Structure formats: C-alpha cells, structure tokens
Amino acid sequence: MTAKTLYDKLWDAHVVRQEEDGTALLYIDRHLVHEVTSPQAFEGLRLAGRGLWRTNSILAVPDHNVPTTPQHRGQGTAGIEDPVAKIQVETLNDNCEDFKVNEFLMDDIRQGIVHVIGPEQGATLPGMTVVCGDSHTSTHGAFGALAHGIGTSEVEHVMATQCLIQKKMKNMLVSVDGKVTEGVSGKDIVLAIIGKIGTAGGTGFAIEFAGEAIRNLSMEGRMTVCNMAIEAGARAGMIAVDQTTIDYIKGRPYAPANEVWDQAVAAWQNLTSDETASFDCTVHLDATTIEPQVTWGTSPEMVLPISAEVPNPEEEEDALKRNSLRAALAYMGLKAGEPMNTIRLDKVFIGSCTNSRIEDIRAAASLVKGHKVADNIKLAMVVSGSGLVKQQAEKEGLDKIFIAAGFEWREPGCSMCLAMNADRLESGERCASTSNRNFEGRQGQGGRTHLVSPAMAAVAAIKGHFADLNALSV
Amino acid sequence: MEKFIIHKGLVVPVDRANIDTDAIIPKQYLKSVKKSGFGPTLFDDWRYKKAGEPGMDHSQREINPDFVLNQPQYQGASILVARENFGCGSSREHAVWALTDYGIRAVIAPSYADIFFNNSFKNGLLPVALSEDSVEQIFKSMKTMDHYELSIDLEQQSVTSTLGEQFDFDIDSFRKLCLLNGLDDIGLTLQHKDAIRAYEEKRQRQAPWLFS
Numbered sequence: 001m002t003a004k005t006l007y008d009k010l011w012d013a014h015v016v017r018q019e020e021d022g023t024a025l026l027y028i029d030r031h032l033v034h035e036v037t038s039p040q041a042f043e044g045l046r047l048a049g050r051g052l053w054r055t056n057s058i059l060a061v062p063d064h065n066v067p068t069t070p071q072h073r074g075q076g077t078a079g080i081e082d083p084v085a086k087i088q089v090e091t092l093n094d095n096c097e098d099f100k101v102n103e104f105l106m107d108d109i110r111q112g113i114v115h116v117i118g119p120e121q122g123a124t125l126p127g128m129t130v131v132c133g134d135s136h137t138s139t140h141g142a143f144g145a146l147a148h149g150i151g152t153s154e155v156e157h158v159m160a161t162q163c164l165i166q167k168k169m170k171n172m173l174v175s176v177d178g179k180v181t182e183g184v185s186g187k188d189i190v191l192a193i194i195g196k197i198g199t200a201g202g203t204g205f206a207i208e209f210a211g212e213a214i215r216n217l218s219m220e221g222r223m224t225v226c227n228m229a230i231e232a233g234a235r236a237g238m239i240a241v242d243q244t245t246i247d248y249i250k251g252r253p254y255a256p257a258n259e260v261w262d263q264a265v266a267a268w269q270n271l272t273s274d275e276t277a278s279f280d281c282t283v284h285l286d287a288t289t290i291e292p293q294v295t296w297g298t299s300p301e302m303v304l305p306i307s308a309e310v311p312n313p314e315e316e317e318d319a320l321k322r323n324s325l326r327a328a329l330a331y332m333g334l335k336a337g338e339p340m341n342t343i344r345l346d347k348v349f350i351g352s353c354t355n356s357r358i359e360d361i362r363a364a365a366s367l368v369k370g371h372k373v374a375d376n377i378k379l380a381m382v383v384s385g386s387g388l389v390k391q392q393a394e395k396e397g398l399d400k401i402f403i404a405a406g407f408e409w410r411e412p413g414c415s416m417c418l419a420m421n422a423d424r425l426e427s428g429e430r431c432a433s434t435s436n437r438n439f440e441g442r443q444g445q446g447g448r449t450h451l452v453s454p455a456m457a458a459v460a461a462i463k464g465h466f467a468d469l470n471a472l473s474v
Numbered sequence: 475m476e477k478f479i480i481h482k483g484l485v486v487p488v489d490r491a492n493i494d495t496d497a498i499i500p501k502q503y504l505k506s507v508k509k510s511g512f513g514p515t516l517f518d519d520w521r522y523k524k525a526g527e528p529g530m531d532h533s534q535r536e537i538n539p540d541f542v543l544n545q546p547q548y549q550g551a552s553i554l555v556a557r558e559n560f561g562c563g564s565s566r567e568h569a570v571w572a573l574t575d576y577g578i579r580a581v582i583a584p585s586y587a588d589i590f591f592n593n594s595f596k597n598g599l600l601p602v603a604l605s606e607d608s609v610e611q612i613f614k615s616m617k618t619m620d621h622y623e624l625s626i627d628l629e630q631q632s633v634t635s636t637l638g639e640q641f642d643f644d645i646d647s648f649r650k651l652c653l654l655n656g657l658d659d660i661g662l663t664l665q666h667k668d669a670i671r672a673y674e675e676k677r678q679r680q681a682p683w684l685f686s
C-alpha cells in the first residue's frame with residue numbers, strides 16, 4: 001500500500017464517484033449554515049422543488065448579523081436595528097423551520113460563531129468532511145477533518161445531494177519545529193507562517209500543520225492556526241488526531257458515546273499522515289525564534305514581530321510590491337521605521353472565530369487583571385465566540401476582570417470581525433484585533449486593523465499602544 | 475432547472491455594447507436573501523427615473539419611457555438582443571437571476587463575458603452567440619415590423635425569425651445536453667443518486683457516528 005497523507009486519507013474515504021477528467025463527487029458529512037450565504041440556497045431548493053438530502057447533517061446558527069449588546073439581544077430578532085440584517089436572520093429562522101433544520105436561535109445559550117459552536121458541540125469530528133458557506137471553515141481541520149468554505153451555489157448543491165463536485169488539491173506540510181517561548185500563541189505561530197509563505201503561498205494546496213509546536217497546542221490553539229489557513233491561500237488546513245483531540249471531544253453533546261465512542265476512537269487513531277507519505281511541498285519554521293506578531297499592513301502577510309519596525313517600502317526592489325507597500329502604509333497611517341511597539345490605538349477587539357474561545361479569553365484576562373484600559377482607548381470589547389464560552393468565562397469570574405478594567409463584555413457573534421452589525425471602526429480609527437483579516441475597510445470603512453493574539457490585544461488595551469507581553473509586569 | 479428545447483418569443487432590442495452586470499442589476503439589490511424577485515429591478519438605472527432601493531414598491535416608481543423595456547410593443551418579451559461583450563463586470567449571479575425573473579429565456583449577442591456566460595447555463599438562460607453581421611441584421615429587421623419574434627431551436631442550433639431569416643449557432647455539447655434535459659449541477663449529481671446511497675450505506679456500517 002502506498003503511503004498516504006492525512007489529506008489523502010480524508011479524500012479517499014469520501015469519494016463517491018471518480019470522473020475521468022479528475023473531478024470527483026465528494027461526500028459531505030457535516031454542513032454548517034449561517035444567515036448570510038444560505039438564503040439563496042434554500043430559495044433555490046424551493047424553486048426546483050427539491051428537499052434536503054440529509055437534514056441531520058446540517059447545523060444552523062445566526063452569527064454574522066446578530067447584535068452583541070445585551071439590551072438588543074434580549075429582544076430577539078426585534079433587537080436587530082438594521083432592517084436588512086434583521087430579514088436575513090429571520091429568513092434563516094424561517095428556512096430552518098420549513099426544512100426542519102436544527103438551528104440554535106439567537107437566544108439559545110448554544111448560539112455563537114458557526115466555527116466556534118461546531119467543535120464545541122462535538123458536531124465537528126475527526127475524519128469528517130465539513131463545509132460551510134464561509135471561508136473560515138478551515139478551522140474545523142484542527143480535528144483531523146477535511147473542512148473548507150464553499151459558495152452559495154455549492155451550499156445548495158450540498159443541501160440537495162450531500163456531495164460536492166471537487167478536484168483534489170495538492171499536499172503541503174508546514175512543520176513548526178521545536179518549542180515556542182512562553183506567551184507565544186497559536187495566533188503568533190500562524191501569523192508567522194503566513195508572513196513566511198505569503199497570502200497566496202497555500203493556493204491550490206491542502207495544508208497539514210505539524211511539528212512539536214503544533215502538537216503542543218491545545219485544541220483552541222490548533223483551531224486558531226487552521227482558521228487562518230485560508231489567509232495563506234489554502235482552502236483547507238488540518239492537524240493530525242492525537243490524544244489532545246480525543247480528550248477535547250469526549251462527552252460533547254453531538255459526539256458519539258458508549259461503545260460507538262470506542263469504535264470511533266479506534267478509527268480516529270489512523271487519522272495521521274503515514275511516516276513515509278510524500279508532500280508536494282514542505283515548509284519548516286523554527287518555533288524557538290517566533291515572537292509575538294503584529295500585522296502592520298492591509299494583508300495578513302504584512303506581519304512582523306513586536307520588536308520590529310514598520311518596514312520601508314523604498315527598500316523593496318520589485319516595483320509592484322513597492323507600490324502595494326506604499327499604499328498599505330498610507331492606508332494604515334504609518335511611517336517607515338516607526339517601532340511597532342509605539343503604535344497607538346483607538347479600539348481593541350477580542351473576539352472572532354479565530355480567537356474567542358475560553359482559552360483566548362483566559363489568556364487576555366490574566367494580563368488585564370488589576371489594570372485599567374488606557375485613556376486613549378475609546379472602546380475595548382470582549383465578544384465571546386458562543387453563549388457557552390461566555391457562560392464559562394463568567395463562572396470563572398473573567399467578565400468581572402474585564403469590566404473592572406473598563407472593557408465592554410458583549411454577547412456572542414461575529415461582531416467587529418467584519419462589522420456587519422453595529423460594531424465597527426470609524427474612518428481613521430486604529431484597532432488591535434484578534435480577528436483574521438486586516439483588509440481595507442474590513443472592520444468599517446477607513447478603519448485600520450492590526451491582527452494580534454488575545455494576549456497582545458490585552459496588553460495593548462492597557463498600555464494604549466502595542467507593547468511586549470511583559471510590559472505590564474515592569 | 476427548466477429545460478430549454480425550443481423557445482419562441484417576442485424580442486426586445488437593447489442596442490448597446492458592453493452591458494455590464496452593474497447595469498443589469500445595481501449593487502443595492504444584492505443584500506436580498508432571495509434568488510427570485512430581481513425582475514422589477516432589472517436594468518434599474520435605465521428603467522426608472524430615480525435610483526431605487528431594496529424594499530421599494532417598484533410599480534409605484536416613475537419609469538423612464540425612453541428605455542426599450544418600458545415601451546408598450548416590447549411588453550412580454552422573452553428574448554433580448556444586444557451588442558458584444560454582454561454581461562461584463564462583476565461576477566454577480568444576480569444579473570442572471572434578474573433576467574430570468576423578468577422572463578428572459580435567451581440572450582442574443584455577438585459575445586459574452588465568461589462569468590456571465592457560465593452563470594447563465596446554471597440558471598436555464600441560453601446565451602446565443604451569433605456573428606456581428608447576424609446580430610446587425612436582427613436589429614435592422616426589428617425596425618421594419620412591430621411584433622418581431624424569434625424561434626430558438628437548441629437541438630438544431632438554429633434561430634428562425636418571423637420574417638423567415640435563419641441563423642445557426644455553435645454551443646458546447648455538454649452545455650447543450652444540460653440545457654436540453656434541464657440539468658444543472660445538482661440535477662447531474664442527482665443522476666448518481668444510487669452511488670450516493672450506496673456510499674452512505676457502506677459508510678454508515680463503518681462509521682455510524684457520522685450519521686447521528
């Protein structure tokens with residue numbers, strides 16, 4: 001038998017039919033659905049008189065458009081002020097009712113960002129194919145699953161057939177060797193990877209993240225890494241199953257139990273790349289040299305360690321690149337040579353499907369404890385990834401730490417990650433954000449986003465500017 | 475998807491080149507949650523005097539009487555003729571949805587933008603490419619009579635007019651097959667229903683936890 005990568009194994013296990021032209025019909029085990037990319041798909045089914053192929057494969061939740069302020073949330077969909085957003089959420093509710101789809105409604109404690117709740121519920125399992133009409137579906141690959149985003153036509157296709165028409169991607173291995181220093185998180189690791197391979201480095205590949213530093217991450221950290229695979233151009237990122245994976249899943253509501261659990265665990269042991277498997281491309285990073293990262297530009301690859309200085313576009317030889325660096329600095333309002341740790345901020349956002357899990361909130365809280373948000377910070381907010389994350393944090397008293405420091409403690413949702421609800425940056429405002437995209441206008445027109453880890457965001461909120469992680473202890 | 479075998483209908487001439495998808499359906503309507511209902515806002519900027527917003531009652535808006543779609547002799551048209559590079563610009567599938575929702579079943583033009591061309595086939599809209607000369611002749615003939623109809627025979631790959639003119643066209647055989655049989659991607663995949671079921675049965679025995 002030829003040696004296989006994890007991706008090869010996942011792919012092979014899901015091929016329903018292989019065509020001669022290289023396309024295959026790939027079976028989908030789990031379909032996650034949210035309000036923005038699903039309405040036309042449901043409508044398409046209706047117009048064609050089609051039903052869902054397998055209703056229990058779908059889990060739906062509104063997340064992008066939901067308000068995160070407690071007073072608005074208390075009113076259900078009536079609390080959504082933007083009429084268009086409100087209709088989108090109501091449409092999801094109606095569609096799920098009509099098609100009998102399992103949906104966590106806005107006031108359900110289990111509601112949250114689609115990529116947080118799937119794993120939290122045990123709805124994402126090793127060995128699965130997972131799709132969602134959202135590019136950050138790569139998150140679920142942390143469980144040794146094949147997970148990627150799809151478009152609205154494909155959402156409808158999966159709803160109606162349980163399959164996708166796909167061509168196989170190439171295999172890339174990203175190995176992060178050695179141990180990271182204390183305080184360096186999954187976010188820093190993945191930003192360093194994107195800084196190294198670039199935002200198109202993974203295009204056409206499924207990336208497997210491996211190496212000691214990846215194995216040492218918790219599931220939360222692994223999800224953060226896979227979440228941003230798409231920011232490196234790869235639709236899918238994944239990590240082999242190990243005991244950490246299995247321990248995380250055990251006992252979750254949708255996870256198998258009893259003898260089926262044992263059977264599943266036995267099958268999951270095989271979800272690793274064979275030792276002699278070959279990859280089309282391999283990249284190595286030395287974990288020991290990775291520092292906390294901060295993006296300075298308008299693409300996730302424009303990233304540097306906190307100890308660095310804003311780069312000088314004039315030193316770039318390639319004219320095209322030079323222009324894009326210049327444009328990024330102009331948009332970001334930064335000067336070449338400015339030390340990263342002096343960049344002053346207006347807002348701080350801790351949340352998004354990248355960094356809104358309990359471990360992220362704990363990491364930020366441990367630094368915030370006993371401090372106050374700096375005067376120049378107009379808004380610092382913590383938006384949990386789900387109702388259950390929020391509940392857990394409150395049980396641990398973390399909400400009190402944030403509130404005492406001057407943070408706002410919000411209800412779960414996508415919030416200021418894409419500013420589709422009322423949480424956004426005003427033009428020219430600068431934000432330390434734990435989300436995944438620093439594109440122009442992503443957090444509000446003219447807004448300036450710096451991507452960082454929760455710990456870095458916490459320190460920035462207290463200091464009023466970016467600073468090293470130990471800045472608060474001196 | 476609706477089959478396309480032979481379609482006979484009234485023709486409306488939109489005598490412009492490079493009609494982009496922004497013109498076909500302006501951006502403010504993309505917030506919609508529907509794939510249907512775009513008909514009243516097809517060519518919105520050209521069709522009405524003032525810019526529209528989603529949620530308006532479009533039947534109450536002041537129309538631009540000069541735009542062909544508003545002229546009485548073209549009411550009920552189901553075939554649209556235009557000049558080259560039809561459907562250029564943004565990739566929005568909403569442009570195709572607006573045309574079909576309005577009642578257009580086929581477009582005739584010398585050439586199309588790629589994405590629009592692909593999107594059309596996914597939605598049962600036939601984009602017929604005829605030579606510039608043939609398109610020119612159709613535009614001319616339309617001026618000579620009031621109720622100019624075309625009959626498009628996909629099987630024969632030919633277009634015949636009320637005046638007896640005939641034009642032949644080329645089409646990729648796979649796309650032709652899909653349209654003739656009303657097959658979209660989903661329809662095609664569903665031809666393999668049995669394979670999907672067989673896969674599910676086998677898989678359920680191996681990994682029952684994936685199916686609960």
Ligand code: SF4
Nearest residue numbers: 136352353414417418
């Ligand atoms: S948190 Fe941001 S990236 Fe994640 S699903 Fe929501 S909008 Fe998309």
